[in-house]
Amino acid sequence: MVFEVAAAMALASFVGEAVSPWSLLCGLAALLVLWAASHAAERYWLRPRRLGRALRAQGLSGTAYRFPAGDFSENVRLSQDAQSKPMSPPCHDIVSRVLPHIHNTVMEYGEVCITWFGPIPRVVIARPELVSQILSNKSGHFEKFTNNSLGDLISRGIGSLDGEKWATRRRILNPAFHLEKLKGMLPAFSTCCAEMVGRWESKLSAAGGSHELDVWQEFPNLAGDAISRTAFGSSFEEGRRIFLLQVEQAERVMNAFQYMYIPGYLFLPTENTKRMKAIKREVEGLLRGIIDKRERAMADDDGGNDLLGLMLLSNRASDSGQRMSTEDAIEELKLFYFAGMETTAALLTWTLLVLGMHPEWQERAREEVLGVFGSDDTPSFDGLSRLKTVTMILNEVLRLYPPAVTMNRKTSKETQIGGITYPADIVLEMPIILLHHSPDLWGDDVLEFKPERFAEGISKATKDGRPGFFPFGWGPRICIGQNFTLLEAKMALSMILQRFEWRLSPSYAHAPCTVLTLQPQHGAQIMLKCR
Template sequence: MINTLYLPGFRFLPTRLNRRIKANAHEVEELLRGIVGKRERTMKEGRASNDDLLGLLMESNVAETKQAGNSRPIMTMGDIIGELKLFYFAGMDTTAVLLTWTMVVLSMHPEWQHRARDEVLRVFGNNNQPDLDGIHQLKIVTMILYEVLRLYPPVVQLDRQTHKEIELGGVTYPPGVILSLPIVFIHHDKDVWGDDAGEFRPERFADGISRASKDSPAFFPFGWGPRICVGQNFALVEAKMALSSILQHFSFGLSPSYTHAPFPVSTLQPEHGAQIMLKKL
């Protein structure tokens, strides 16, 4: 899983790549500072709406600051920019790559593509925009997305650091130890999932997540515990909406130029791209 050599302190050296990373980070921060500043002004003028994440965040910041009787806002501009970056990164690439792998896998398994399309057409017809009521009725599509998340988890590994001495599984760890949970390996473990662990078999999720594996929790593409992904329901609704629209209007298959090479960059990406041919239905 680790595919680059890590040299402590290397990121501080003024190499060409590091300078570019720094310049890009600065540009993104300036853009976000502009967006937040503009929203602050419209809020002060009473013209802002709070129907998006930024509006909610800023409104709650004002309310919490007032309640605490602080003269300075509880969340600084830096905090708000940090949250925006986190939500963009955590929410955008992960869901995009889930959809990418779903298209790849459904191209490799046309029988599941047909089953998914039959279900989508039964629920939404071939022209209606997918809605939330219908999304909740999609069973085959849900099984497919779970199986894709099992085989190609966008986040391949979770890290945790001990902050005090702790005993886990009979081993005592001092503070400061980094423990890595290799999601991708556990999702492919034959002892947990059976001999077909490496195969695409959405039917394993027919009776829900807990019945799909011998051990539980064995399926945790969104993490586990108090820091579990806050966007998981949103991500699944988004992926179902997008996939339903694609299935309604297109059939698809892999281009001969496609090479299967899952590769962890920051999320699990197809190393040589996902060349997919779509045909209008």
């Protein structure tokens, strides 16, 4: 029928006959169907098999492509099975629970192997020298891989940019995280921590000396409050609403992510997609109102003492290439909320849980903090910089429980890595947690909590000095907020150690799982008491 209509139209055009509107409509519909079928065949059948053959011809092995969802069903099955059974603390052998499909694939096919996310081939790379090469990106052939449809719902900030646009944005934002700026943020950190510690003391007083506390419910609020103050200054109350919305958005994005291999999924009017779009509009509206208020206040003041002020000051630059629009500022603030809150909350949560499992290290950290600050003094910047034991503990927690368990990059053009030539648009998945738990890098005691690994710094922590510690990435795109997170974590941990002791609660179930970041599936319950 399609070809008959197309032929009739061509013949009518040739002999000068008038084509009826109905015939024209049928012809256009037929062409549209042909185009859609051709596009689907290329995306879901021809291209995956073409790329799979090109990779396997060079010696790579891995899972076979299964139309149309690839390894998705198996990934879901393994994850659900892993998450159905908690572990027994203090077991830190969590890779098979957190990334079961990637773990199994690497065990079966090697440290460089093929997996499939829908019709997209993902090459898993679990060799540290290759990971550092990719993240360093000296060739310029690797770019961020993000799902634009879902990523835009959280942020289109610096984390999703590439090339000159990324470099320009990084130059504008870098000063906000310089040493002097971080020193200026310390009072905001201490205020937030003091309020949290005060709430905990009130709960203990009411409970008569010992109280069960779920710190996973506490630390996101602390981190969101700190970000609100440091990003917006006096507007932190308005920021709390944004923080709550971004938390909900992250959960909904994870729910939607499992259906992204279905074309046009986000256009379906499901309850989840409608709510995600509504959250996006509300967050952007709130941020726009805060920005408008700050711009009016900056008429008589430079306003550059926080992240928002710094971004708005860039609009006054004479060089148009150094400016950020209001829309750019909104996206960066959304990213700062999401990434800063998630990372800091996860780090503090796992730190308290691990120190509850290893009370000897909790006591060593407390002795150091009390030796530097006493039991009442507010921690100072210089004092926090001298906390060697606390720093070692935080690094070892980041090794065992990194906030981001895997990172992705995409080849922008044909390029060679480790003797394999990868075509353009191949996704490279780097399971950071596999490297952090590799006995080849860290020794046979890799699964033990041993902060002394970092006694001589990060560069000498692995057994042979190879780069193998990537909790904040590596190379030019290393997380811009790394020092912000570590300073806030040191401040919070120091003030908690000054006032409290804790152990794991009997109700705690050790069940790490990934919801964008590495989180405790059933909460993080500890038994808290005053010193």
